[in-house]
Every structure is written in structure tokens, then in C-alpha cells.
Amino acid sequence: MGAGAGFEGAGVPAVWAVAVLGVVAGVGVALAAYGRGRLAVAATLAWGLAWIAVARGTGDPASAPTALAAGVAAALVLAAAAVARLRRPARA
Structure with a gap:
């Protein structure tokens, strides 16, 4: 076993990681919609997700699926915030 927290994830820790990152992306999209694109x-959530992507792409334990999922999640959160911001009504 390499470096890590010791969680084996029933033999498929990458699946768990991608699932959790999917939930985080969903929460981020919901926050963007509810917060009208704040x-x-x-940016805070995307920053954290981007560093997860960097760490899993270059560090130990390396995980390409986790790095990709974190990068996609960061992009989705930023895109949702941009869309929500553009859709909100103009101030009078």
C-alpha cells in the first residue's frame, strides 16, 4: 500500500473519490444558482478543487480519475456561477 489515509474503498477508492467530487460539484452548482452567481x-470552491486535481495528478497517491474529476468539477462550478451571474436581473 502506498501513501494515503489507508482507506481502501472496498477495492475501488477512485470510484469513491469521483463520486464525492460529483457531490461537491453538485453542491457548488446549487450554491451558484441559489447565490445568484456569487x-x-x-472561486473558493474551484480553488480547492483545482488543488485536489494538481495533488492527485502530480503527487502520491496519484490518481488520474480523481484529478480529472476534480478539474471538471472546478470548471462546472465556475461555469455555473458565470451563467447564474449573467442570468440575474440588472439592478435598477
């Missing part, structure tokens, strides 16, 4: 919230 950039600070989206």
Missing part, C-alpha cells in the same frame, strides 16, 4: 463562493 464569484467569491465559486
Whole structure:
């Protein structure tokens, strides 16, 4: 066993990681929609997800599926915030 927290994930820890990152992306999209595209919230979440992608893409334990899922999740959160921001009504 390599470096890590010791969680074996029933033999498929990458599946667990991708599932959790999917939930995080869903929460981020919901926050973007509910918060009307607040950039600070989206940027903070995307920053964390991007560093997960970097860590799993270059570090140990390396996991390409986790790195890809974290990168996609970060992009989705930022895109949802941008769309929500563009759709909100203009201030009078």
C-alpha cells in the first residue's frame, strides 16, 4: 500500500473519490444558482478543487480519475456561477 489515509474503498477508492467530487460539484452548482452567481463562493470552491486535481495528478497517491474529476468539477462550478451571474436581473 502506498501513501494515503489507508482507506481502501472496498477495492475501488477512485470510484469513491469521483463520486464525492460529483457531490461537491453538485453542491457548488446549487450554491451558484441559489447565490445568484456569487464569484467569491465559486472561486473558493474551484480553488480547492483545482488543488485536489494538481495533488492527485502530480503527487502520491496519484490518481488520474480523481484529478480529472476534480478539474471538471472546478470548471462546472465556475461555469455555473458565470451563467447564474449573467442570468440575474440588472439592478435598477
